[in-house]
Amino acid sequence: MKIDLKGKVAVVTGASKGIGLAISQALLEHGVTVAAVSRTSEDLQKITHQQNEQFPGKMFAFPASLEREEECIRVISEIGNCFGQIDILINCAGVSQHSFMDLEQLHREEFERILHTNLNSVLYCTRQTIPYMKQQNQGFILNILSTAAFQSSGGGIAYSASKYAARAVTEGLIEQYKGTGIRVTSISPGPVNTNIWSHKTQPVSEERKKKMLRPEDIAQIAMFLLQLDDNVHIGNITVEPWFIPPKK
Ligand SMILES: NC(=O)c1ccc[n+]([C@@H]2O[C@H](COP(=O)([O-])OP(=O)(O)OC[C@H]3O[C@@H](n4cnc5c(N)ncnc54)[C@H](OP(=O)(O)O)[C@@H]3O)[C@@H](O)[C@H]2O)c1
Numbered sequence: 736m737k738i739d740l741k742g743k744v745a746v747v748t749g750a751s752k753g754i755g756l757a758i759s760q761a762l763l764e765h766g767v768t769v770a771a772v773s774r775t776s777e778d779l780q781k782i783t784h785q786q787n788e789q790f791p792g793k794m795f796a797f798p799a800s801l802e803r804e805e806e807c808i809r810v811i812s813e814i815g816n817c818f819g820q821i822d823i824l825i826n827c828a829g830v831s832q833h834s835f836m837d838l839e840q841l842h843r844e845e846f847e848r849i850l851h852t853n854l855n856s857v858l859y860c861t862r863q864t865i866p867y868m869k870q871q872n873q874g875f876i877l878n879i880l881s882t883a884a885f886q887s888s889g890g891g892i893a894y895s896a897s898k899y900a901a902r903a904v905t906e907g908l909i910e911q912y913k914g915t916g917i918r919v920t921s922i923s924p925g926p927v928n929t930n931i932w933s934h935k936t937q938p939v940s941e942e943r944k945k946k947m948l949r950p951e952d953i954a955q956i957a958m959f960l961l962q963l964d965d966n967v968h969i970g971n972i973t974v975e976p977w978f979i980p981p982k983k
Pocket of ligand 1: 752753799800929
């Protein structure tokens, strides 16, 4: 049976920018109410204000720092209490390394910043959301992983470790909920032209950025996955920009 998205409530983490924002916009276009979660309250307020001009009363701001378990619990409970249902969870909040580095240069603070954001947010937001989905025996969980969840590189160990672990969570959830109304899936993109690249100590050229995927490309795949017949399951879609050749 094809899923009708109208009237559904979605939590989108990392909704203030980049891929999360593009997915939020696509959900709004399909009549979904979006609970937008990210750290910076001003960014969230600005985005929800802009979106509500086009989709009145459909996007709501819920600031939270998702690297912390108690914040994940607080914000998902707040959203659940506010709407009485959570049908869709898009785990998109994430950070990357500021630079490629050897393991000897990797400080605990940097490792924990990456691991806690990219893994804890997925683990704890999902754990807190599942009871709402179980109540209705239906739900859709989409985790934004990365090609780094499948291939580790010497300089990107911290980021890869966080994404491999988030992939393990995804695959475990698929195993656990297969055959139920709760569907779990993931998208693993290569480089996407978002703000995440502006935090790099080595600037990325505009020429390279132009060759990257666009956040809208990922949103299009997310909507494809969301709208599949409920008996059709795709565990992961890996997507890469055609015009950026692989490293030799
Ligand atoms: N861009 C790429 O090339 C690429 C490729 C593969 C996978 N991904 C993954 O895609 C996801 C989105 O990345 P993006 O490229 O769209 O990055 P982005 O433009 O930098 O957006 C990241 C989003 O996550 C939020 N966020 C970061 N840390 C958070 C925290 N501790 N608590 C709550 N929210 C937090 C940010 O809000 P604040 O700024 O307010 O914290 C922002 O809304 C990430 O998981 C990333 O690993 C990206």
